[in-house]
Amino acid sequence: MEFDVVIVGAGPAGLSAACKLMQQAEAAGQELSVCVVEKxxxxxxxxxxxxxxxxxxLDELFPDWAERGAPLNTPVTQDQILLLHNQQRALKLPNWMVPKTLHNEGNYIISLGNLCRWLAEQAEALGVEIFPGFAASEVLYREDGSVKGIATGDMGVGRNGEANDSYMPGMELHTKYTLFAEGCRGHLGKELYQRFALDRDADCQHYGLGIKELWDIEPSKHSPGLVLHGTGWPLSDGTSGGFFLYHGDNNQVVAGLIVDLNYSNPHLSPFDEFQRLKHHPALAQYLEGGKRVAYGARAIAKGGFNALPKMTFPGGLLIGCNAGTLNFAKIKGTHTAMKSGLLAAEAVFEALRQGDSGGNELLAYSERFKASWLYEELHSSRNFGPALHKFGQVLGGAFNFIDQNLFGGKLPIRLRDNVPDHAQMKQAALCPRIVYPKPDGVLSFDKLSSVFLSNTNHVEDQPCHLQLLDPDVPMQHNLPRFHEPAQRYCPAGVYEVIQEEAGKRLQINAQNCLHCKTCDIKDPAQNIRWIAPEGGGGPSYPNM
Known part of the structure; x- marks a missing residue:
């Protein structure tokens, strides 16, 4: 199938780009074919x-978003920043001590999934073709090496690699330009990074694992618009991260924990740290008497400005979290992802309007990016993450207060952090074991019951999408050195060490996979490769 533009991923970056492309075409009276594929x-x-x-x-894309019915129903009414000293005590920071980037006046508590559904409606009304349930599995190249599109994966292939009765071959989508908006650690993006050396001049990317739950709580405990952020307990021993609890609409709150994936103790389990966190009175006061209704997890790219790759290559662009545009100083990536999509759409449309036949490198995108508020915002917070990594939460937080509040992010220094997250892990024998309390089924839960709430499902008879580059590494390398940390860093119970008569082996329960990409990031041997499973598989979040 032939299109002018193909976009991989129906997230905020991809859908914003699709809408902007069609808006420009409509204004110019030009025909344009745009396709979005979504796994x-x-x-x-x-x-x-x-x-x-x-x-x-969003204001730039649809100034009349309120009249159009965008699902922004809960404006932020109050910000609180908490430091948890231990499992009982918490200190609330006064507003003047909070970095400006963490103030949320004028922002909205939303479901990003519902915003993307709304954006898809706007895109389709403009003439965009959206194909959900089709996973982009391969990048296609022209003879000159430029990207000419993508291929979707075959469906109905058995675990043995043979076609079964439901077999349907994938499609090749050929296009003038391809925008890759797969989100954090996109598997096609990884290939493009390597093929075109896109990160050659960038610092290494850093990641966090975000775990989130949606709760129905008692109406008397609900304060629509209340935003809590915090850090401290239960994370310790140099493990950094932070929690959030947002009061949305319909007597619901979202609670979550982000654990930076540069942690060193292989015994640590981000999932269990979150379950423990919910027992702290600062969170339990809202959750007690409530009901957990949804669960999910996803890695985020938090390297910021210093880790931004070259986003242009012949025939395409990297946008959104596939390029790492999240602003960790704000703990926000939606508005930045959307802006990168808008800039990409402007650069692509300008080229096509001038008769470009495709396959070129759109250097105009880089110029637009550097002249945008997106570049300015990311540049001003370039030291935020490295400061926390280098100096810790207290001294790093003090540095960020000075940098952001007193100097507006314009201190004439640039902190660097070039040790990859997976290389930070220490040997298990050198680290204290962590004994986590058993879940009580009221505030804390186990992994399998959590995965059930994510509505995760994959066709069982298909090749495993979690590939071991060397099948011997887990037992011969990771187990003796790191007590095989995949058992603990995975928030879905995908990886288990099984004792059999012949010895121990690593079992991969791919059916449970939430597509969070943590294994692809944190495996100390970098031996796990995440590839797209059959389209339509994975979680099915209703309003996360």
Whole structure:
């Protein structure tokens, strides 16, 4: 199939780009064919974020978003920042001590999945073709090496690699330009990074694992618009991260924990740290008497400005979290992803309007990016993450207060952090074991019951999409050195060490996979490769 533009991923970046392309075509009276492929069973099925939305990019795309019925129903009314000293005590920071980037006046508590569903409706009304349930599995190249599109994966292939009765071959989508908006650690994006050396001049990317739950709580405990952020207990021993609890609409709150994936103790389990966190009175006061109704997890790219790759290559662009545009100083990536999509759409449309036949490198995108508020915002917070990594939460937080509040992010220094997250892990024998309390089924839960709430499902008879580059590494390398940390860093119970008569082996329960990409990031041997499973598989988040 032939299109002018193909977009991989129906997240905020991809859908914003699609809408902007068609808006420009409509204004110019020009015909344009735009296609979006989405591996989730529907738009929004794989979308997970906190989420607090800064409307800056949405205001540019649809100034009349309120009249159009955009699902922004809960404005932020109150900000609180908490430091948890231990499992009982918490200190609330006064507003003047909070970095400006963490103030949320004028923002909205939303479901990002529902915003993407709404954006998809706007895109389709403009003439965009959206194909949910089709996973982009391969990048296609022209003879000159430029990207000419993507191929979707075959469906109905058995675990043995043979076609079964439901076999349907994938499609090749040929296009003038391809926008890759797969989200954090996109598997096609990884290939493009390597093929075109896109990160050659960038610092290494850093990641966090975000775990989120949606709760129905008692109406008397609900304060629509209340935003809590915090850090401290239960994370310790140099493990950094932070929690959030947002009061949305309909007597619901979202609670979550982000654990930076540069942690060193292989005994640590981000999932169990979150379950323990919910027993702290600062969170339990809202959750007790409530009911957990949804669960999910996703890695985020938090390297910021210093880790931004070259986003242009012949025939395409990297946009959104596939390029790492999240602003970790704000703990927000939606408005930045959307803006990168708008800039990409402007650069692509200008080239096509001038008769470009495709396959070129759109250097105009880089110029637009550097002249945008997106570049300015990311540049001003370039030291935020490295400061926390280098100096810790207290001294790093003090540095960020000075940098952001007193100097507006314009201190004439640039902190660097070039040790990859997976290389930070220490040997298990050198680290204290962590004994986690058993879940009580009231505030804390086990992994399998949590995965059930994510509505995760994959066709069972298909090749495993979690590939071991060397099948011997888990037992011969990771187990003796690191007590095989995949058992603990995976928030879905995908990896288990099984004792059999012949010895121990690593079992991969791919059916449970939430597509969070943590294994692809944190495996100390970098031996796990995440590839797209059959389209439509994975979680099916209703309103995360």
């Amino acid at each position: 989730g069973s529907e738009v929004g099925a794989h979308i997970l974020s906190g989420a607090i939305l800064e409307t800056r990019a």
